[in-house]
Amino acid sequence: MSRAKLLLLQVIVAVVAVGLWHVLSTDDYFGVAVLPPFFFSTPGDVAARVVRLFAGGTIWRHLWVTLAESMLAFAIGSIGGVLIGFWFARKPTVAAVFDPYVKMVNALPRVVLAPIFTLWFGLGIWSKVALGVTLVFFIVFFNVYQGVKEVSPTVLANARMLGMNDRALMRHVYWPSALSWMFSSLHTSVGFAVVGAVVGEYLGSAAGLGYLIQQAEGIFDVAGVFAGMFILAGFVIAIDGVVTMVERRLLVWRPAVAETRG
Amino acid sequence: MTASVALRDVTIAFRLAGGATYTAVQHASLAVEEGEFVAIVGPTGCGKSTLLNVAAGLLAPSSGRVEIFGGALAGLNRTAGYLFQSDALFPWKTAIENIAIGLEIAGTPAADARKRAEQWMARVGLAGFGARYPHMLSGGQRKRVGLAQVLIRNPGILLMDEPFGPLDAQTRQIMGNLLLDLWSADRKAVLFVTHDLEEAIALSDRVVIMSAGPAARIIGDWTVALPRPRDIAEVRHEKAFQDLHREIWAVLKAEVLKGYSQSDEK
Numbered sequence A: 001m002s003r004a005k006l007l008l009l010q011v012i013v014a015v016v017a018v019g020l021w022h023v024l025s026t027d028d029y030f031g032v033a034v035l036p037p038f039f040f041s042t043p044g045d046v047a048a049r050v051v052r053l054f055a056g057g058t059i060w061r062h063l064w065v066t067l068a069e070s071m072l073a074f075a076i077g078s079i080g081g082v083l084i085g086f087w088f089a090r091k092p093t094v095a096a097v098f099d100p101y102v103k104m105v106n107a108l109p110r111v112v113l114a115p116i117f118t119l120w121f122g123l124g125i126w127s128k129v130a131l132g133v134t135l136v137f138f139i140v141f142f143n144v145y146q147g148v149k150e151v152s153p154t155v156l157a158n159a160r161m162l163g164m165n166d167r168a169l170m171r172h173v174y175w176p177s178a179l180s181w182m183f184s185s186l187h188t189s190v191g192f193a194v195v196g197a198v199v200g201e202y203l204g205s206a207a208g209l210g211y212l213i214q215q216a217e218g219i220f221d222v223a224g225v226f227a228g229m230f231i232l233a234g235f236v237i238a239i240d241g242v243v244t245m246v247e248r249r250l251l252v253w254r255p256a257v258a259e260t261r262g
Numbered sequence B: 001m002t003a004s005v006a007l008r009d010v011t012i013a014f015r016l017a018g019g020a021t022y023t024a025v026q027h028a029s030l031a032v033e034e035g036e037f038v039a040i041v042g043p044t045g046c047g048k049s050t051l052l053n054v055a056a057g058l059l060a061p062s063s064g065r066v067e068i069f070g071g072a073l074a075g076l077n078r079t080a081g082y083l084f085q086s087d088a089l090f091p092w093k094t095a096i097e098n099i100a101i102g103l104e105i106a107g108t109p110a111a112d113a114r115k116r117a118e119q120w121m122a123r124v125g126l127a128g129f130g131a132r133y134p135h136m137l138s139g140g141q142r143k144r145v146g147l148a149q150v151l152i153r154n155p156g157i158l159l160m161d162e163p164f165g166p167l168d169a170q171t172r173q174i175m176g177n178l179l180l181d182l183w184s185a186d187r188k189a190v191l192f193v194t195h196d197l198e199e200a201i202a203l204s205d206r207v208v209i210m211s212a213g214p215a216a217r218i219i220g221d222w223t224v225a226l227p228r229p230r231d232i233a234e235v236r237h238e239k240a241f242q243d244l245h246r247e248i249w250a251v252l253k254a255e256v257l258k259g260y261s262q263s264d265e266k
Helices: A003-026 A043-056 A058-090 A092-107 A110-121 A125-149 A153-161 A166-184 A186-203 A209-218 A222-250 B048-056 B095-105 B110-123 B139-151 B169-185 B197-203 B239-265
Strands: B005-015 B021-032 B037-041 B063-068 B080-083 B157-161 B189-194 B206-210 B218-223
Touching: A003 A043, A043 A058, A043 A222, A058 A092, A058 A125, A058 A166, A058 A186, A058 A209, A058 A222, A092 A125, A110 A125, A110 A186, A125 A166, A125 A186, A153 A166, A153 B080, A166 A186, A166 A222, A166 B095, A186 A209, A186 A222, A209 A222, B005 B048, B021 B037, B021 B048, B021 B189, B021 B206, B021 B218, B037 B048, B037 B197, B048 B080, B048 B157, B048 B189, B080 B139, B095 B110, B095 B139, B110 B139, B139 B169, B169 B197, B189 B197, B197 B206, B197 B239, B206 B239, B218 B239
Parallel strands: B037 B189, B037 B206, B080 B157, B157 B189
Antiparallel strands: B005 B021, B005 B063, B206 B218
């Protein structure tokens, strides 16, 4: 399928969906409101709200807060995941000792930690960062662990026959392999960083997209909720685009970029 | 004259999961003189690659000794270059980086290493392909890079484990000729493992035959008196080649059949 045709079809999907929403929410049919505006708002109202948020300039602060939280969560979680993942992979005893605890913490729904983080770190950005870190850490950790473990034995033997000592092996074999696994999970880990930030904001904060949505919901402002959701969707797509660009650069040596989406 | 590689009464056994031991190779003795090209041929699973790993120091023999230029080998064989059967290039490095890495590890300045890697790229017929990553190269091209990666370090001994096994017949002949060409420039000891008897005779000075495993032994040793330089594709049509092939095959055939019947039982 050509690019233009694909784009056309994609636009048609959006037009039909929004059109249906508009028709069903603005008119009664046989005396029944299929999508009562009180619960579903209307596309026009939502669009007007989005425009107003941007025109008034209030949205920028919230976007910035959510972005900062996401990036901090991603950075801290990734660094922790790489270090611990590397350590565990190189020291099987350590990995074996901690294995049940890692599984335990990873199985825990992270949302239940949010109240504790709020108590510990307050209502500011750090409680959201902490929540994001708990999500990002495990994705990066498992990928790096796998990456170090699954270096091809032949490549490893070759590296040793070429004269590499432990340090050189680390630099030329284990490290690139671990990073490649981490990069291939970039979409997932960045996505989870945003989830951590927004959920944290929703549960209690003073700024951010999650806060915006929660505030609107509190006063039954459905147009506000939908506006927040659409802005959030745009935000996530923009970030995903950046990740794809970064990924193309970093994984240029790979035959096809293998994505692990969560 | 001291041999480049000498295996003295080497036995290799593995402990299996159940506690039993599996003897892969038994009482193998073999010496490769300097400048000599020796091929080891045997049925699949006879432990010829295992024997090569012992010569490389990647594996310690259960009993017996390995001598490298007269000295006992302990740990990795630093004077050997090893060309593997499967892909052993670093996938995250470009072709040129893959070739230069051996020198860089040894402490050669990066610019120097790169320059010599460029020269090696040309010698293996890959000039201009330096910026490609392994996945962008064909199987034959990857083997060329692997060959340059090993030879750039100027190893005193060349160990090769069915290096051209995964390639198609034409590419194998081209690679064989390239190998002989590079090797004849400064003859090093070569230990070349293959299951292809024709390839073994065409390339080498001596052909060593192993019996079917387990507890494989060396059961034959033939000198290949064909003149060099040889063309791998053409040498096969010579009478001396065919006579030798027939003679060795008579011995090898029985082992190959034994090897098959054993793998069927398993």
